[in-house]
Amino acid sequence: MTADNGFRATRRLVLQGAGLVALAGLGNVALDVAPAQAAAADKYPGKAFTLKGDTDAIQALYGKTTEASDKIALDVPEIAENGAVVPISATTTLANVTSIAFLVSENPNALAAYYQIPESTLPNVSNRVKMAKTTKVTAIVESGGKLYSATKEVKVTVGGCGG
Amino acid sequence: MASTIRVRAVSSGDITEVQALIQHPMDSGYVKDAKGQLIPPHFIDQLVFEHGGKNVLVANWGPAVAKDPYIKFSFKGAKKGDDLKISWVDNKGATDSTIAKIQ
Amino acid sequence: MRAGPPIRLGTAVLSLAALALAVFALNARAAPASETPDPVADAKAFRDYFVKKFPTVKPDDFVNGPYSMNQDMRKQWEDMEQFPPYEFALEAGKEMFSKPFKNGKTYADCFSNGGIGIRQNYPYFDEKEGKVITLELALNRCREVNGEAPLSYMKDDMAALTAYMAYTSRGKLMDIKIPNDPRALAAYENGKRYFYTRRGQLNFSCASCHVQNPGERIRAEILAPALGILNAMPIYRSEWGGMGTISRRFVSCNSQVRAVALEPQSEEYRDLEYYLSYVSNGLPISGPGSRP
Numbered sequence: 001m002t003a004d005n006g007f008r009a010t011r012r013l014v015l016q017g018a019g020l021v022a023l024a025g026l027g028n029v030a031l032d033v034a035p036a037q038a039a040a041a042d043k044y045p046g047k048a049f050t051l052k053g054d055t056d057a058i059q060a061l062y063g064k065t066t067e068a069s070d071k072i073a074l075d076v077p078e079i080a081e082n083g084a085v086v087p088i089s090a091t092t093t094l095a096n097v098t099s100i101a102f103l104v105s106e107n108p109n110a111l112a113a114y115y116q117i118p119e120s121t122l123p124n125v126s127n128r129v130k131m132a133k134t135t136k137v138t139a140i141v142e143s144g145g146k147l148y149s150a151t152k153e154v155k156v157t158v159g160g161c162g163g
Numbered sequence: 164m165a166s167t168i169r170v171r172a173v174s175s176g177d178i179t180e181v182q183a184l185i186q187h188p189m190d191s192g193y194v195k196d197a198k199g200q201l202i203p204p205h206f207i208d209q210l211v212f213e214h215g216g217k218n219v220l221v222a223n224w225g226p227a228v229a230k231d232p233y234i235k236f237s238f239k240g241a242k243k244g245d246d247l248k249i250s251w252v253d254n255k256g257a258t259d260s261t262i263a264k265i266q
Numbered sequence: 267m268r269a270g271p272p273i274r275l276g277t278a279v280l281s282l283a284a285l286a287l288a289v290f291a292l293n294a295r296a297a298p299a300s301e302t303p304d305p306v307a308d309a310k311a312f313r314d315y316f317v318k319k320f321p322t323v324k325p326d327d328f329v330n331g332p333y334s335m336n337q338d339m340r341k342q343w344e345d346m347e348q349f350p351p352y353e354f355a356l357e358a359g360k361e362m363f364s365k366p367f368k369n370g371k372t373y374a375d376c377f378s379n380g381g382i383g384i385r386q387n388y389p390y391f392d393e394k395e396g397k398v399i400t401l402e403l404a405l406n407r408c409r410e411v412n413g414e415a416p417l418s419y420m421k422d423d424m425a426a427l428t429a430y431m432a433y434t435s436r437g438k439l440m441d442i443k444i445p446n447d448p449r450a451l452a453a454y455e456n457g458k459r460y461f462y463t464r465r466g467q468l469n470f471s472c473a474s475c476h477v478q479n480p481g482e483r484i485r486a487e488i489l490a491p492a493l494g495i496l497n498a499m500p501i502y503r504s505e506w507g508g509m510g511t512i513s514r515r516f517v518s519c520n521s522q523v524r525a526v527a528l529e530p531q532s533e534e535y536r537d538l539e540y541y542l543s544y545v546s547n548g549l550p551i552s553g554p555g556s557r558p
Contacts, residue, residue: 042211046208049225079339085229085230085346087345089345109226109227112227113223114222115223117220120219121236122178122238122239127232127235129227129229184349
């Protein structure tokens with residue numbers, strides 16, 4: 001943020017290099033699997049994204065349970081301005097972080113996003129999620145093979161899913 | 164057709180901060196259209212950021228990620244002028260990718 | 267209209283009294299037919315009212331609507347402004363603006379300074395035609411004069427174009443002129459009258475929400491102050507999942523108070539835009555904007 005009045009008076013619009021578009025109908029994209037990653041496999045955890053409730057989603061994703069940690073800073077609004085687009089972010093001082101996951105408990109599917117964090121990447125991620133209604137939001141941090149979590153509530157007055 | 168991916172990658176010392184905004188409906192499959200029919204799920208499954216031949220972030224997304232999704236993260240070991248490759252694949256098998264220069 | 271923590275009776279009575287006084291003051295300001303319109307005095311009184319009501323808000327910040335009124339919302343907005351949702355419409359607008367019509371001409375040929383950095387001059391009163399010309403209207407006229415079909419006033423391409431033009435004027439101060447022409451004054455007064463007239467099943471005027479209750483909630487939404495309310499247009503609304511123009515907002519506001527909406531760019535809407543823009547003179551253009 002630069003200008004006093006809160007919006008950028010001058011701002012570079014985009015940063016784009018050479019664009020490459022491949023809109024394959026049913027083709028697969030070969031994603032490079034970095035050989036020396038200590039993180040979990042790059043396979044998309046499809047099943048975990050279909051489950052209702054935090055417990056089942058965490059179980060499917062990690063197969064472990066979490067413990068609360070005050071070393072995770074979860075930044076969410078108190079009242080979402082609109083449930084369709086809620087900015088949330090998590091950062092942590094825990095060491096050896098290999099993944100961060102966001103769960104929105106009251107959504108039809110609790111798991112919103114799961115980030116694999118390689119060694120040279122900071123354990124800090126921001127994104128925007130949909131929230132169907134007032135809900136607990138949990139950030140899970142996988143550190144040294146163990147799961148830690150922080151939870152906050154977000155009030156949602158207009159449903160984020162199109163209502 | 165223009166890329167769906169907009170990126171800003173700025174390095175400061177050893178740390179590069181990456182922000183990306185991607186044009187994608189991210190339909191959850193729970194919303195009905197004007198005729199009362201469910202709009203089928205259509206969302207990005209996986210978004211990968213690569214630098215120097217290694218993944219620096221793999222984002223696994225579900226339908227709860229907002230429309231025109233945004234992400235911000237930081238990683239070490241890159242410098243100004245390096246290439247950052249971003250690619251995504253969605254649940255219908257469509258893909259897009261782009262290469263951005265780190266500023 | 268209030269939905270929030272319960273208020274004590276004492277403060278409620280005080281608030282009601284303050285409201286009544288404000289309404290009285292406003293009605294006193296809304297001049298009887300015999301009085302000569304005085305837009306300069308109106309604009310000063312309008313601005314003074316909001317600056318006084320919100321002493322901690324920096325005057326330029328009013329253009330940020332609800333974000334100038336509520337800290338929690340402001341933080342979400344600032345987060346999103348890092349890479350705002352109107353980004354794609356803005357890019358599309360820039361491309362559209364420079365793409366020639368079938369006859370080879372471009373939008374730049376219809377506007378002074380090639381259409382760049384001029385948004386703050388709209389709307390203006392056209393003395394030849396005797397009516398208020400808004401930016402949206404001017405864009406469609408440009409198209410028609412050059413053999414292109416007009417755009418819908420509400421969203422999509424029109425919103426993308428006005429987003430781009432607003433962006434080139436970011437930071438410039440709203441600068442609406444009322445020429446010394448009784449028809450211009452009449453249009454201004456018409457807009458002002460529309461603004462303060464109650465309408466619809468809910469019997470609200472624009473002022474009911476945006477003058478009497480900025481910063482308060484109407485159902486779940488925080489109300490924006492009327493001062494500078496058009497400076498952020500066009501806007502990406504999360505509620506719409508897309509962009510909307512001034513026309514779209516006027517139409518939806520009418521619908522929301524359960525009034526019959528007018529046709530986009532009808533005389534009353536153009537005059538309303540004229541009035542609202544004029545009394546916000548001196549505040550910076552912040553468009554395109556985003557809103558809940």
